[in-house]
Amino acid sequence: FCVLSGGASALWTLPVAGVSLEDVQAVTGALLGAGATIGELNAVRKHLSRIAGGQLARALGPARLVTLAISDVVGSRPDVIGSGPTVPDSTTYGDALAVVETRRVNPPHAVWEHLRAGADGLVPETPKPDQRDVRPHLYCVVADNLVALRGAEAAARDRGYRTLVITTRLEGEAREVGSFVAGLAVSVLHDGLPFGPPAALLLGGETTVHLRGNGHGGRNQELALAAALALDGVPDVLVASLGTDGTDGPTNAAGGIVSGATLPHGRDLGLHARDFLERNDAYHYLEATGGLLITGPTGTNVNDVVLVLARSSDVGTNVAAAEIRPGAMSQVSRDEGESQ
Known part of the structure; x- marks a missing residue:
């Protein structure tokens, strides 16, 4: 064997x-x-x-x-x-x-x-x-990646979301994919495509990063930061991107979680997201804004998972408001992982 x-x-x-x-x-x-x-x-x-x-x-x-x-x-x-x-x-x-x-x-x-x-x-x-x-x-x-996506889909459905697994073959430059994924979130909110909120869209695969600077991060963190730039000020959406092995690049984070509130929060801290992205330093931006997802090593690897959550402002109580706040979502994920 x-x-x-x-x-x-x-x-x-x-x-x-x-x-x-x-x-x-x-x-x-x-x-x-x-x-x-x-x-x-x-x-x-x-x-x-x-x-x-x-x-x-x-x-x-x-x-x-x-x-x-x-x-x-x-x-x-x-x-x-x-x-x-x-x-x-x-x-x-x-x-x-x-x-x-x-x-x-x-x-x-x-x-x-x-x-x-x-x-x-x-x-x-x-x-x-x-x-x-x-x-x-x-x-x-x-x-493989589809097994992970189906598991995430089941968890989202249990929380009251309409769900769709879009692909297991997500590839390309991480920052470009991040902008694309943000567009999916906006499409759910404003066009009802592929359906309206509460919606959970799931994508899997593996992006790449061309190193331009000397920052700290990984492909999932870079994807998340690029999505945050595209979602600046957009309410009721969240994008998470993470490595299923619990590590993303040479960091202690599995990936990143962002929303339309990420950039406003960064500006309040005097941070310019575009500068961090250009020097491949997504880790430090997400760390400062509460957008790092840290799970620790999972012991296996089936590529990356990208999650798009969208909810309407009048969403029912079965969809937790914490799920649309990056910092809260990160803590919820860690707490649930520890309880399991």
Whole structure:
């Protein structure tokens, strides 16, 4: 049996000869900072590993294999989850080299030399789907983003909201996605689309961030701050974005929660949200305005969850008013998590 979950690519690696773990860490960090997708990132990591990209299955030879996977990637592709150690690899050294070049990162010399040698045919490729290196076997995705979204949907419905799961494939630049999500909230309030309040819209996936400044934060916090900018002064709406593993970027927060009151509160404190966003410093803005969501590690990862809540001013008592205040919502979430 092979059990995979989020983080396998980073935690379970055996670098190829001539490439150190520090080299792999360096190119990984550079690609993340350049906004690389998980598919792009894993295309590179597969070709710097002696385990990933079907190489574990090839080493096991004729052994009977069963893979159980918890998916933390959009689309739950087996060759991307955990960099696909037990399934054939659809990417090539040429693809990996193209990612490095397209994202304009400067990897360690050893990484560059290895990828170039592979692209030139001087290093054996990872097992491919049209080859017989990897024996067919049972591969089961036992949990994914949709499981988390359905759970959140049930909780929202129990609180009196009309609910809709919109997608599990949310991708793109975090700040742009934040503006889009804010637009969904306004559409519910003013257009009754997809239906009127009380409404809970749920989206899942994984956005990316291009680092422009030296601030502190993560993709979910950046998405939330961008949503706050678009919701400035809009009443009766809330947007929350969080990582299901309880961590977002190199911070102690899972993500952020904002409403139309977030920016006015920030201005009262003398803070300019746009400046924080431009230097990728969503953490400190949300910390000051009560918009950080801190859950602690959850022990699993099925991508990110984005929640849009909208209620009318005359909403009934079954929808708590605290749910439209970021600080209160954060505390409610922590208290409920502790009680469970």
